[in-house]
Amino acid sequence: MSGYFFSKDSLAKSDRILLFVGNRILVKNGDFLWRREQVPERFIAQDTMIKVSYGGEDFLVTRAPEGVENSLDAELTSLRSLMFEGGERAMLVAGKANQLLDWHASHQFCGFCGEKTIPDRSGQALFCIACRHAFFPRINPCVIMLVVDGHRILLARNARFRAEFYSCLAGFIEVGESAEDTVRREVKEEVNLDVGAIRYYKSQSWPFPSQLMLGFYADFASGHIRPEPGEIEEADWYDIHELPKVPSARVSVAGDLIEHYVKAMK
Ligand SMILES: [Zn+2]
Known part of the structure; x- marks a missing residue:
């Protein structure tokens, strides 16, 4: 099989595997990639596994049962912590794995006629033989924008996520x-x-759960700030020399938008 799928029969000892329990990832000594030989057969649930390609390498992804962490003397971590601690490679490999697992789990049946779907010939879609519809992984486009006005930038705190930083x-x-x-x-x-x-x-792929973030700068034109109730807890202008805590430029396009602008203006 090709594309996003891999047959369990073709697994080799040296293949590297990511194991998900629910939406958490099995990690041992900080490493989220397991060699095939480290994982007993009974913990590899599906006959058809998801394959993630990154940097010319393939990584195989499967769901493992609850409690696997105790048997393998490992721990479970969230995608978000793995991303912030593991950097770009962890984020791209595990993020893509998470998105493909979600897509696979939520498209087991055709939305048009209700029949079971199977991987299509390319391995890049789930296909309904009965009515011939193909279901590709869905990416949700979002915009993320830094509103700027010379030496001041607009930063806000989201009312729902309760983040400790301004973005x-x-x-x-x-x-x-x-x-x-x-x-x-x-x-x-x-x-x-x-x-x-x-x-x-x-732009940046953002796997929470499957966004493509398109980053923009927007020049302030007019108006007075009035945060939208229930959406924005707090929003204000900040001088680029006196910024509050903002997201890391290493992992998020939001942080990069802010850092890039501040450096250019200083
Ligand atoms: Zn169908």
Whole structure:
């Protein structure tokens, strides 16, 4: 099999495996990759495993039963902690694995006719033989934007996630919108400001659960800040020389947007 799938029969001793228990990942001594020989047969649940390719290497992914951590003298960690502690490689490999497992689990049956799906010939879709629909992994595009006004930038705290840091505004792209439309709409909805020029900066795959974050700068045009109740707990202008705690530029496009702007302005 090719694409996102791998047959358990083809497993070799040296193959590296990621084991998920629910949405947590099995880790031993800080390492999330297991060699085939370290994992007893009974802990590899499916006949068909998910395959993640990264940097020219393949990693195999499977779900393991509850309690496996005790048998293997290991611990379970969340994708978020693995990402913040393990850096970019951990985030991309485990993030992709998590997204593909979710897609596989939620598309076992056809949404049109209810029949069981199977991997298609390319291995990149789940396919319904009865009505011939293919279901590809879904990526949800979002925008994340730093509103800027010379030496000050707009930072906010989300009301729902209760993060300890201040960050950029963000939102999902709605049906029919361009990314730039979403930037203008979200800034207006979340803090009641109008923005002028919008500049694309960079994008990032964000596996919570399956977003593609498109990072932008948006120039402030007019208005007074009014945080959207229930969405934004706090939003304000911050001088680039006196910033509060912001996300790490190493793992998030939000942190990178802020760091890049501040460096350019100083
Ligand atoms: Zn069908």
